[in-house]
Amino acid sequence: MKLSKLLFNSLKESPKEAKIISHQLMLRSSMIRQHTSGIYTWLPLGFKVLKNIENIIRQNQDEIGCNEMLMSTIQSSELWKKSGRYTDYGKEMLRIIDRHENELLYGPTNEEVITDLFSDYVNSYKALPKYLYHIQWKFRDEIRPRFGVMRGREFLMKDAYSFDLTEEGAYETYKIFFRSYLKTFLDLGLQPIPVKAATGAIGGDLSHEFQILASTGESELTYDPKLVDSNLFEKSYEEITLMYSASDEMIDKSKSDVIVGRGIEVGHIFNFGTKYTKPLECYVLNKDGKRITPHMGSYGIGVSRLTAAIIEAFHDEKGIKWPINIAPFKINIISQSNSELNEEIENIYNTLTSKYNNISLDDRDLSIGRKIKDSELIGIPWTLIIGNNYKEKGQIEVIRRSDGDKVFLSKQEIENFEFEQYTP
RNA sequence: CGGGGAGUAGCUCAGUCUGGUAGAGUGUCUGCUUUGGGAGCAGAAAGUCGCAGGUUCGAAUCCUGUCUCCCCGACCA
Numbered sequence: 140m141k142l143s144k145l146l147f148n149s150l151k152e153s154p155k156e157a158k159i160i161s162h163q164l165m166l167r168s169s170m171i172r173q174h175t176s177g178i179y180t181w182l183p184l185g186f187k188v189l190k191n192i193e194n195i196i197r198q199n200q201d202e203i204g205c206n207e208m209l210m211s212t213i214q215s216s217e218l219w220k221k222s223g224r225y226t227d228y229g230k231e232m233l234r235i236i237d238r239h240e241n242e243l244l245y246g247p248t249n250e251e252v253i254t255d256l257f258s259d260y261v262n263s264y265k266a267l268p269k270y271l272y273h274i275q276w277k278f279r280d281e282i283r284p285r286f287g288v289m290r291g292r293e294f295l296m297k298d299a300y301s302f303d304l305t306e307e308g309a310y311e312t313y314k315i316f317f318r319s320y321l322k323t324f325l326d327l328g329l330q331p332i333p334v335k336a337a338t339g340a341i342g343g344d345l346s347h348e349f350q351i352l353a354s355t356g357e358s359e360l361t362y363d364p365k366l367v368d369s370n371l372f373e374k375s376y377e378e379i380t381l382m383y384s385a386s387d388e389m390i391d392k393s394k395s396d397v398i399v400g401r402g403i404e405v406g407h408i409f410n411f412g413t414k415y416t417k418p419l420e421c422y423v424l425n426k427d428g429k430r431i432t433p434h435m436g437s438y439g440i441g442v443s444r445l446t447a448a449i450i451e452a453f454h455d456e457k458g459i460k461w462p463i464n465i466a467p468f469k470i471n472i473i474s475q476s477n478s479e480l481n482e483e484i485e486n487i488y489n490t491l492t493s494k495y496n497n498i499s500l501d502d503r504d505l506s507i508g509r510k511i512k513d514s515e516l517i518g519i520p521w522t523l524i525i526g527n528n529y530k531e532k533g534q535i536e537v538i539r540r541s542d543g544d545k546v547f548l549s550k551q552e553i554e555n556f557e558f559e560q561y562t563p
Numbered sequence: 564c565g566g567g568g569a570g571u572a573g574c575u576c577a578g579u580c581u582g583g584u585a586g587a588g589u590g591u592c593u594g595c596u597u598u599g600g601g602a603g604c605a606g607a608a609a610g611u612c613g614c615a616g617g618u619u620c621g622a623a624u625c626c627u628g629u630c631u632c633c634c635c636g637a638c639c640a
Contacts (some may be wrong), residue, residue: 150599282638283638285634508600509601
């Protein structure tokens with residue numbers, strides 16, 4: 140994409156409401172704009188990042204046989220009255236009355252809707268287990284929204300729901316999701332710490348949060364340092380859960396040899412048995428024709444929060460440093476304006492675009508210094524400068540955002556350069 | 564919800580104490596000069612001073628009410 144076409148306006152100073160680095164950088168780089176407290180418009184750059192994260196999550200869900208679907212944002216209150224949560228959920232729930240005086244709500248989560256749907260569509264034990272998910276906007280009327288999209292009221296969440304015939308089956312499913320979550324966060328370039336967690340309003344007896352370590356994180360956690368391991372996925376569920384970790388309300392004060400830190404909760408998984416299937420009268424028939432109440436679990440990932448969490452993990456004083464598979468653009472080509480090289484540059488841009496399909500060309504009429512600053516702020520993994528060095532020596536300067544390393548390559552070499560081999 | 568703070572130009576802020584009719588930096592626009600690290604010069608546009616009411620000859624400034632936003636704490640992906 141040519142940056143002259145992009146709705147984008149970098150800010151030198153950060154708006155005063157932004158207190159944490161990810162919020163500041165998201166505002167300065169035109170990723171988001173606040174609409175009202177805890178509610179944001181995703182501008183083109185932020186939206187690209189959001190979609191990239193979403194796709195990595197989607198691939199991982201699909202890998203474990205999860206069905207993607209899309210449930211509505213607005214729900215009827217009826218099912219919530221059946222499950223008992225219409226009163227339990229309290230003021231966090233945004234309630235809406237339609238013109239016929241019907242009570243509706245903006246969904247904060249989807250256990251009721253999915254259980255009702257499953258109950259209608261699945262009648263036989265042969266269909267189990269089934270995993271369903273969607274990626275949809277949620278609304279929770281937080282007491283105090285803060286830190287930009289880190290704690291918004293409206294947020295994008297991937298929520299999956301599993302249905303198993305037995306408690307044992309549900310436990311096996313829980314382990315599958317547990318491991319899939321580790322892989323998802325590692326794919327996103329993050330180091331997840333799974334911690335035993337309280338189950339809160341969702342209910343149930345088994346639950347893990349997935350935390351990303353960050354000093355600005357909202358939750359306190361303690362963990363065995365061995366959990367910080369980029370090969371964590373190689374270990375089994377049992378091996379991992381033997382290592383100690385706990386979120387604040389579960390902390391065992393007598394423990395030693397553990398690290399106390401702060402984290403950003405980016406995922407949460409629950410195993411809650413028949414908590415919803417029972418009140419909503421969801422059942423399937425077993426081979427004896429007897430009614431069996433399925434065991435459920437639910438599995439959330441905060442997609443919009445992850446954009447902020449990733450920035451918290453990858454930034455420096457100059458701006459964001461996106462991992463290459465999340466970056467809004469992989470490569471940004473910078474040139475001088477009014478250059479005689481325009482045709483050459485256009486060629487290089489087209490060649491790289493056909494290879495990587497996600498390249499930007501900064502064709503704005505600005506000084507080269509300004510373009511470099513913007514490229515750093517936005518956090519594009521590779522910046523190519525086609526300027527004096529190219530004119531004089533045929534060299535393109537290639538700068539890697541992660542560490543600032545530079546190499547000078549010819550036009551020929553650029554076409555064969557392995558840009559994908561990149562970790563921040 | 565309790566405690567604290569703030570609303571003045573797109574952004575950062577001064578002006579409010581002591582009332583006299585709107586300022587700076589940055590960004591934006593135009594022209595010229597520039598072009599390797601947020602360039603220089605000249606010119607321009609841009610704000611019903613959050614909103615409503617009151618006091619006053621006169622209100623960004625004083626008074627009353629109200630709305631919004633932010634920060635600290637208790638809940639959550």
